[in-house]
Amino acid sequence: MTSRAFALAKESVEAYVSIKSTTLEERNAALQHIFDSLVEQKAAILEANKKDVVDATVKVSKGELSGSLLSRLDLSSGMKYQQMLDSILEIKRMEDPIGKISLGTRLDEGLDLFRVTSPIGVILIIFEARPEVIANISALCIKTGNSVILKGGKEAASSMAAIGKAISCAMGKTSISNKAVQIVQSHADVAELLKQEASIDLVIPRGSKSLVKYIKDNTRIPVMGHADGICSIYLHASAKREIAIKVVLDSKLNYMAACNAVETLLYDKELSTTILPAVCAELASKGCELRCDQFTYSLVKQLPGVVTASPDDFDTEFLGPTIAIQAVDSLSAAIAHINEHSSGHTDCIVTEDEVVADAFLRQVDSAGVFWNASTRFADGFRYGFGAEIGISTNKLHARGPVGLEGLTTYKYILKGAGQCVNQYSTPAAFKHESLLNPTRT
Amino acid sequence: MTSRAFALAKESVEAYVSIKSTTLEERNAALQHIFDSLVEQKAAILEANKKDVVDATVKVSKGELSGSLLSRLDLSSGMKYQQMLDSILEIKRMEDPIGKISLGTRLDEGLDLFRVTSPIGVILIIFEARPEVIANISALCIKTGNSVILKGGKEAASSMAAIGKAISCAMGKTSISNKAVQIVQSHADVAELLKQEASIDLVIPRGSKSLVKYIKDNTRIPVMGHADGICSIYLHASAKREIAIKVVLDSKLNYMAACNAVETLLYDKELSTTILPAVCAELASKGCELRCDQFTYSLVKQLPGVVTASPDDFDTEFLGPTIAIQAVDSLSAAIAHINEHSSGHTDCIVTEDEVVADAFLRQVDSAGVFWNASTRFADGFRYGFGAEIGISTNKLHARGPVGLEGLTTYKYILKGAGQCVNQYSTPAAFKHESLLNPTRT
Numbered sequence: 001m002t003s004r005a006f007a008l009a010k011e012s013v014e015a016y017v018s019i020k021s022t023t024l025e026e027r028n029a030a031l032q033h034i035f036d037s038l039v040e041q042k043a044a045i046l047e048a049n050k051k052d053v054v055d056a057t058v059k060v061s062k063g064e065l066s067g068s069l070l071s072r073l074d075l076s077s078g079m080k081y082q083q084m085l086d087s088i089l090e091i092k093r094m095e096d097p098i099g100k101i102s103l104g105t106r107l108d109e110g111l112d113l114f115r116v117t118s119p120i121g122v123i124l125i126i127f128e129a130r131p132e133v134i135a136n137i138s139a140l141c142i143k144t145g146n147s148v149i150l151k152g153g154k155e156a157a158s159s160m161a162a163i164g165k166a167i168s169c170a171m172g173k174t175s176i177s178n179k180a181v182q183i184v185q186s187h188a189d190v191a192e193l194l195k196q197e198a199s200i201d202l203v204i205p206r207g208s209k210s211l212v213k214y215i216k217d218n219t220r221i222p223v224m225g226h227a228d229g230i231c232s233i234y235l236h237a238s239a240k241r242e243i244a245i246k247v248v249l250d251s252k253l254n255y256m257a258a259c260n261a262v263e264t265l266l267y268d269k270e271l272s273t274t275i276l277p278a279v280c281a282e283l284a285s286k287g288c289e290l291r292c293d294q295f296t297y298s299l300v301k302q303l304p305g306v307v308t309a310s311p312d313d314f315d316t317e318f319l320g321p322t323i324a325i326q327a328v329d330s331l332s333a334a335i336a337h338i339n340e341h342s343s344g345h346t347d348c349i350v351t352e353d354e355v356v357a358d359a360f361l362r363q364v365d366s367a368g369v370f371w372n373a374s375t376r377f378a379d380g381f382r383y384g385f386g387a388e389i390g391i392s393t394n395k396l397h398a399r400g401p402v403g404l405e406g407l408t409t410y411k412y413i414l415k416g417a418g419q420c421v422n423q424y425s426t427p428a429a430f431k432h433e434s435l436l437n438p439t440r441t
Numbered sequence: 442m443t444s445r446a447f448a449l450a451k452e453s454v455e456a457y458v459s460i461k462s463t464t465l466e467e468r469n470a471a472l473q474h475i476f477d478s479l480v481e482q483k484a485a486i487l488e489a490n491k492k493d494v495v496d497a498t499v500k501v502s503k504g505e506l507s508g509s510l511l512s513r514l515d516l517s518s519g520m521k522y523q524q525m526l527d528s529i530l531e532i533k534r535m536e537d538p539i540g541k542i543s544l545g546t547r548l549d550e551g552l553d554l555f556r557v558t559s560p561i562g563v564i565l566i567i568f569e570a571r572p573e574v575i576a577n578i579s580a581l582c583i584k585t586g587n588s589v590i591l592k593g594g595k596e597a598a599s600s601m602a603a604i605g606k607a608i609s610c611a612m613g614k615t616s617i618s619n620k621a622v623q624i625v626q627s628h629a630d631v632a633e634l635l636k637q638e639a640s641i642d643l644v645i646p647r648g649s650k651s652l653v654k655y656i657k658d659n660t661r662i663p664v665m666g667h668a669d670g671i672c673s674i675y676l677h678a679s680a681k682r683e684i685a686i687k688v689v690l691d692s693k694l695n696y697m698a699a700c701n702a703v704e705t706l707l708y709d710k711e712l713s714t715t716i717l718p719a720v721c722a723e724l725a726s727k728g729c730e731l732r733c734d735q736f737t738y739s740l741v742k743q744l745p746g747v748v749t750a751s752p753d754d755f756d757t758e759f760l761g762p763t764i765a766i767q768a769v770d771s772l773s774a775a776i777a778h779i780n781e782h783s784s785g786h787t788d789c790i791v792t793e794d795e796v797v798a799d800a801f802l803r804q805v806d807s808a809g810v811f812w813n814a815s816t817r818f819a820d821g822f823r824y825g826f827g828a829e830i831g832i833s834t835n836k837l838h839a840r841g842p843v844g845l846e847g848l849t850t851y852k853y854i855l856k857g858a859g860q861c862v863n864q865y866s867t868p869a870a871f872k873h874e875s876l877l878n879p880t881r882t
Contacts, residue, residue: 017777017780017804020803020804020806021800021803021804105824105825107818107823107824107825111814111818113824113825118803118806120836120837121806121836201836201837202836202837216661220657222663222835222837224837240859242859243858243859246859246861247859247861249861250861250862250863254861254862254863336458339458350859357856359462361854362461362462362559363458363461363462365461365559365562365852366852367852367853368852368853368855369852369853369854369855370854370855370856370857371854371855371856371857372856372857372858372859372860373552373855373856373857373858373859373860374857374860374861374862376861376862377548377552377855377857377860377862378853378855381868382548382862382865382871383546383548383554383853384546384548384554384871384873394663395561395562395642395643395850396561396642396643396663396665396837396838396850397837397838399850399851399852399853400556400852400853401853409836409837409840410840411806411807411808411809411810411840411841412808412809412810412819412824412840412841412842413802413810413811413812414809414810414811414812414814414818414819415798415811415812415813415814416811416812416813416814416818417684417813417814418681418683418684418687418688418791418813418814419813419814419815419818420687420688420690420691420692420695420815420817421691421695421815421817421818421823422691422695424823427822430823430825432825
């Protein structure tokens with residue numbers, strides 16, 4: 001018996017055939033239709049969202065749901081709906097991510113090799129509460145010629161059904177199969193979808209650490225996501241006082257629930273009586289709890305909120321007003337600590353010494369390595385990618401903030417006139433000339 | 442209790458710290474030492490290899506081992522040893538794959554973002570009989586600043602021990618830890634190594650389909666490899682007779698045991714009485730068995746070696762003088778057949794029609810899509826990559842023939858002067874100017 005998830009994944013594969021061969025104009029037209037449809041159906045979508053919010057509010061009052069999930073769920077708050085609409089137009093304006101040539105080599109006269117970006121195939125996105133993510137991610141997937149299955153959390157069921165209806169209605173006006181964007185809720189179980197490795201090429205979880213871990217542990221499909229954002233800042237002996245204070249405070253306090261907020265502060269012992277107490281005093285004055293190693297504790301124990309750290313604190317994503325602090329003996333000790341404890345998301349050094357900075361930037365293995373800048377800059381919008389599908393702490397494929405490029409792969413195209421390898425018996429028989437600046441094959 | 446594999450993987454992680462921060466000069470010096478050491482110890486290595494060959498010959502005579510494995514094992518045959526040496530010098534000559542900038546963006550005055558290639562970490566290579574692969578792969582990994590664990594087949598035990606000794610001796614003369622290249626045999630079981638996902642970043646299997654499948658099924662570490670090379674050629678109605686014959690014959694017969702040899706031939710029915718019988722007659726005259734669908738069978742049954750195909754034949758990598766042949770009704774039927782049955786390695790169209798070719802090249806999802814050229818060109822050396830670590834049929838990370846670039850990842854480096862995100866409240870606050878042609882950070 002074929003499962004619902006199997007049938008659904010097959011439909012997405014068929015829709016991929018339809019979407020992958022579209023022109024940029026066709027894909028952009030689909031984005032415009034989605035935009036228009038979301039404008040038209042705004043009242044109905046917000047009405048549906050209100051239902052989810054009311055249901056969630058009851059659950060929050062019973063302690064069954066967190067308040068932060070409720071605030072992520074509410075589409076009517078602030079500029080959320082407008083931002084959702086804006087992001088679609090922004091993605092529409094971006095240049096075609098498909099068909100870009102990253103390598104062109106003339107193997108011989110009349111035998112040219114090109115490496116060209118192409119869609120990946122079928123992408124499964126699993127996310128929790130934020131319903132506006134559907135529109136954003138659908139737009140990114142359409143722009144890159146992929147077919148997408150969106151599986152949302154049950155708290156956003158009505159909102160997603162309404163947004164899904166708007167998208168499906170918009171797709172019906174295009175040349176692309178409307179199965180290229182499928183929104184599923186309870187019909188197809190996540191566990192069943194995760195088994196469809198024959199049809200689904202990539203899974204992107206957007207949500208809590210436990211969601212990401214569950215997915216990584218339960219599928220053979222490649223997963224692009226990050227489980228943790230344990231970011232560190234290392235204050236080198238040469239750090240400038242003003243920069244150290246600014247960067248640490250912004251990294252910790254600008255938005256504490258973000259994965260790019262700092263969780264661990266390392267510092268050279270040379271700063272014990274200078275910058276370190278000043279940084280700690282500022283953090284403490286903002287209500288931050290300081291979990292300190294013994295050495296640091298003895299230095300700053302008079303401040304409010306100073307406690308001794310347990311070893312676990314250096315492997316913890318606090319996502320709140322808490323920071324773990326440890327003294328180190330050297331640059332290499334700081335690098336070793338970070339490579340062992342950080343989650344490979346973003347780590348920063350504050351120093352005035354360029355040689356030291358360079359060693360740190362080379363030797364720390366994280367997706368983002370920053371010099372004298374807040375860890376909070378690690379973000380697709382701030383990087384100028386225009387839109388972000390997530391932040392990857394994988395080492396392979398896309399790493400760091402992932403925009404359109406992370407939703408593409410490439411293929412090698414070879415154009416000949418009947419050449420055979422038996423004509424090329426030695427490597428010297430090939431020209432291997434770079435085809436400079438080819439723009440289209 | 443910690444296993445031997447755990448300890449070994451830990452040693453590789455430590456060695457990675459040593460190798461990742463080396464300069465190009467240090468890495469190239471290591472390659473020269475390895476070259477020199479393999480020249481010096483040639484006699485001892487060939488002596489050790491002879492022992493493996495003698496043992497394997499006995500097994501072949503008892504029917505316990507295949508003759509092709511024996512020929513892959515023998516280092517003394519032809520130019521094999523010299524080619525192994527040459528490849529090390531060629532890798533040494535290549536430009537530094539690390540520290541290359543693929544993106545540079547000025548976020549603001551004094552706040553510059555760079556995307557820079559970096560090593561991946563610890564790579565586990567598992568291969569079967571060919572002992573010269575050790576030298577080649579070690580050189581590629583050293584050049585890219587990775588630390589590598591090589592696990593070879595037991596048939597090559599003496600050869601690998603001798604080559605391993607030469608490499609270890611060479612590494613002892615460098616600034617890099619000699620644990621950056623570890624060669625293991627029975628000490629550490631493959632199954633145990635595959636569990637070291639905390640230490641090992643990538644597994645590359647080089648060997649039979651069953652080896653690759655075993656590895657993919659038994660590890661959570663990302664695997665880069667291809668399980669099958671089911672390549673197809675599609676003869677479009679507009680195909681030129683001479684090109685069709687040349688390309689099919691070269692693709693099938695140039696080296697039948699290769700993964701880039703063609704296994705399936707598709708053709709438009711318009712060619713039933715013209716090119717198709719000519720191609721079949723040529724194949725049959727070279728001793729090739731033709732497994733044909735009913736329609737084709739009725740056309741060419743008078744030729745020697747023509748049989749009717751079973752459905753499985755279109756999902757089979759024959760690796761020998763056999764080809765499956767099927768008529769199709771249209772370009773889209775050919776594309777659909779290929780996307781369903783090919784292994785995503787390399788597929789080719791023979792046509793004189795550029796529009797048809799373009800549709801094929803866009804819509805076939807394989808790593809290599811060729812127009813009027815032999816599938817046998819799908820190879821790192823022929824592509825001009827200088828050296829090849831394998832061919833990947835993954836869609837993510839490296840795809841197709843994988844050279845140095847596939848052994849690197851990237852990181853984002855952000856260089857600032859104390860900037861904080863609270864200074865940039867709107868997207869418009871960023872400059873996002875491309876830093877054109879930066880060469881080094």
